[in-house]
Amino acid sequence: MSQPLVQMLVLLVSLHQLSVVSQSKAHSEREAVLIPGDIVLGGLFPVHEKGGASCGPNVYNRGVQRLEAMLFAVDQINKNKKILPGITLGVHILDTCGRDTYALNQSLHFVRASLSNLDINVLECADKSVPRVKKTASAGPIFGVIGGSYSSVSLQVANLLRLFHIPQISPASTAKALSDKTRFDYFARTVPPDTFQSIALVDVVKSANWSYVSTVYSEGSYGEYGIEVFTREATERNVCIAAAVKVPSAADDRMFDDIIQRLSKKPNARAVILFTRAEDARGILEAARRCNMSQPFQWLASDGWGRQIKLVEGLEDEAEGAITVELQSENIPGFDEYMASLTPESNRRNPWFSEYWEEAFSCVLRKKEFGVVGQTAIGQNSTVCPAKLRLTPETGYEQESKVQFVVDAVYAFALALHNLQRDVCTKTEGLCATMANYDRGMFYRNYLLNVSFTGESEITAY
Template sequence: MLALSLLIVTSFSTAEASLFANVTGDIILGGLFPIHRKGSGSKPCGKIQMEDGIQPLEAMLYAVGQINGNPDILPGVRLGVLAYDSCDNPSYALEQTLNFVKGFIAHVNEHHKPEFQCTDGSLPKYRGGDFDRVVAVLAEQSSSVTIQVAALLRMFAMPQISYMSTTPSLSSRDRYPHFFRTVPNDVNQAHAMLEILREYRWTYVSLIYSNTEYGVNGYETLLSLASSYKVCFTSPQRVDKDAFGPQDYDKVINFIRKKTNVRVVVLFAEKVSSLRVMDAARRLKLGSYFVWIGSDAWSTNNRRDFLNPQPSRRKDPDKQVVLEGALAVQPLSHNVFGFDEYIGSLGLEHEAVDPWFREFWHEYHKCDDTNPTVVDEDYDESAPRVSQETGFKQNKFAHFVRDAVYAVANALHNLYVDRCGRGHRGMCQAMRHIDGSTLIGYLANVTFKDEANNMFRFINGTDGPPRYTILNYQRSTNGSYHWHVVGNYTQKEDGTSKLVLNKEKLKYRGTEVNGFPSSRCQEPCKPTQIMIREKLDTCCGHCRNCGIYQYKVGEHTCEDCPRGFRPTKDKLKCSPIPEEFVDLTSPWALSAVAAAVVGILLTSFALSVFWLYQTTPIIKAAGRELSYVLLFGTFSSFLMTFAIIRQPDSETCAITRFGIGLCCTLCYAALVTKTNRIYRIFNNVTNSPRKPRFTSPESQLLITFLITSPELAINAIWLKKAPAEVVNSYPTRDRNYKICKGFDDSSYMIGFIYPIFLTFLCSLYAVKTRKCPEGFNEARYIAFTNYTTMLLWMAFVPLYLSSTSNAIRAVMLALSLSLGAFVQLACLFFPKIYIVLRKPEKNTKQLVMSTHRNSSYLPTSTTPIVATVEKSKIEC
């Protein structure tokens, strides 16, 4: 038994005396426990709470005694306790907390900024000085009380550790920067409850919650998370333990029963409200109709008072049947080792330690005037003690009190090592003054082994580890009722959570395993469908398929996929439409490639013939250099096919945009230069020995380059201002083409504006040179070439613009360039090649220089044409 001393002090800060336990020590831990229930009327306190009040206090005293006897924690330093009764009453708890505040003010007055002193010049002490050494307060069980206390202690930077308050709002470091708790946040509990609902596919569920901080926060958390678990809470019901009577609770149960398909009810309320809901269900004979799922407050508190009464009390089978098959979620707990023996060793002499122990003893043993088993004055040592044989059962959250004490003790030990040094024993001067702001940093990072030998640490520097036990209330074969552990819900170090249920142990009613009823408004929609909610009950509705180009957003909405995307098979998201390119195995692409290959071969053949026979009259008359330029342009036109139909990238896009206009420009620039040269020579046939200017091969190449330069400038500026890039084109909702930017909006036609102008200019010179000598007169060939090219483009442009297939557009563009090049080969080169190869007898100077029958350049005795041509060096 703890060797503790008690100081029972009367406080006259209020009209009535206030008891508190003062265990002397070098460092003091404050405590605030609901020793009594909340009173009614003007009374702040009611009946004593044996489990929820006395046990947590005794658990704290027991843990402090263990630490004081442990040489590895705060060696030579003794922890003390100052504990008050909060009566589970927020306003009364604040009055009691003021005692810690006054001690804190005295501590600040002594160690920081002295503002008060006694008449003899000494510094004042509050109640002898023990309150000055309080470094942290263990408080409280109820979330509503805890929040009030936390708001007050925050102003004085005093650490507060709760052993049972689970409301999520307490996790806010902005609002409660000095608050800690050894239990997990209710958000984790809500996840655990929803995991159970999802496991059994209970999608249509009712919810009852209390009108308190605990109940409202639990309700809001469940509601915010429900959709992600595909659970819908229909018409949640709020109960008020202070304002509701039995008829009000009956109305709540009857309202839920009217929901035909609701068979599962989630109860998120404190002990009193939970008991009254159960009583209403029992009165209405509906207790066995529902599957109840309870929160931690429901499952931990009422198992003794409501379901497992002490042997001395008469069991009520109707109450037990109400909850048969119920499931409950409670923080994972373990019995505190040695605590049962500690309680069993206590007698009335412990009143010197716990000022409320005599009241507890009388209530536990039902002592009255007719049952003098225990008397105050002459206590019989053989009287029955508190033990399991007499109905004692350790509270399931006693170990959370133990964890709170050990958290502060280990944080103080780490501070002690830093200030006093490792190996030091007893209090050092540096530990005489401990600021709350300093201890908070050590608390946030403390680690130690809990009662189950698991590593304990505060999650996010505030909450206890999220570990829960899943319980199932079952009737055994002998007719007794008990809670059975059937699973757990834990969160791993990486933040992922997992629900584990042993379904072979789960029972609903009787001995049937897994005989739970269904709780759905309707059969679930197919994975690819959404549910259209009804107006009267938003949890119910009918299923509908999303559109062909829509995907599911949640369970009730469809949205269109962005352009270029289409829904996946499961309709849960959109995936990019596969990019399409010109299929090189398609007949269209093969035709374009075949035409280009044939054209390249024919162009190479023509070039080789012109090279081999370049000294013959007909080749010389054709203008060898310009012919080579023309052949190069023709050759490039065929090569463009491979750039156009290749998979687009920035390089091929730049080549295509630059090349398709340049090829045509190069060809017609050479033709314009050629026809202009002939025109100028034969329009200047005189007796003057002076030849026309700029008719030499070098001049002709320069003129060709100058004529081509505008196209080069246009393309260069165009590429500079709008660099070539690859974009996606969507001619239809289910087609996605990867193309060069501008290919789908005909802006590529800009490159053909200048070549078209050269085509008309070339046609004009062809007409003007139609009466030149036979070997120089290519007017009809050039004219035919131009007319044919124009017809090809007139046919190509409408087809190009009207086509919705980018693949066909690319093939048409390639074929058009190839056909234009074929026309040039056929009209301008093949006639000469035919004469060179098949009619060599016509490849003479006399025949080349012979006049056309309609020629106006008739020879005279003084100015023969041959002489003029020779003078002009037209043969080069």
């Protein structure tokens, strides 16, 4: 057996053991969106917020919208007879819970599903029988992966997927480190790196004539790389950093209170730059409320806060006057109508949609047989969800800012696959054997990185 293959299989066994040891019993971790197809794309989205060990109880609005954006795009492509004629796209979507180690374990499902692509001619059994790869529950071999969202997740997942030549496109990971093609040679993204928003934050600081500011950043690649660029650019432009505070990945209320106290010790630096994850930004605002400060801070935040309304719900006074930046994007035509058409009864392919519905409308779904839907029991003080509820602007729905980038990522895969089909399936309608077994590395380099198109938002994507 060849040495690289031995190393690959040893790594897989080791990671399998890791997944068994660290596997949680939470219900969300056993669920997936599985839609079979001739070609299957994997998906990794933070459907739930991170918890103490893995998944928290709360559904993450952004993550569910991004998951539905992938399903929406796949539906559109499968209906379009001009893209991948005779070929149906399927999906295998998993929840990362916003945690890098858990996402790594989840990605093993993609690796196992793709092991059927191994050339078994290089394997030899001791009893001379024909080697066989054990099948696992999946929608089929994974041709590529859409995700992750958090940069820390994408960094971990990309290191695993590259070993098995599985291309990956992230619609949200902006860490500068992911631009290093010597380390992440199967990774691409539909968003720009953090360098640009870090510089934009310094531009805002200078335009406001602030020369003395504090910074708060999340532990991990997103916060640490982003604030590094901001600090370097700010220093070069004569802006002094009063305090630089890191938010630990497992921060609790006490830690957030301590951060506010540290910032308060620099009374002349009322402007605070936040390069944090969404949950960390909310934790800081909650701590600011608990501290009941007489003089509020002026917040300037990255796209981790962005334009999320739910992040400041109940904390409007603490967030008043905040300036946040967001990546430029356009609403995807038809997606709002798609979301408005979904109900827990009609959207059975998304196993987390009932939880999302209950959280979005602060009500409890009624299940005919048991009086329970998802994990929420109907109690005396619970409000049962009215049957006529829909996800519309009137009920508080708003299209998430990175939906466009998810749709662009799916179309990038589909159009690259379409070009591959055109080149190698010249004598066959639909999926030919040459295309099904085409080397993923060559597909990434020759097709995926060279695709360009005008997306659903009418913005040209490369």
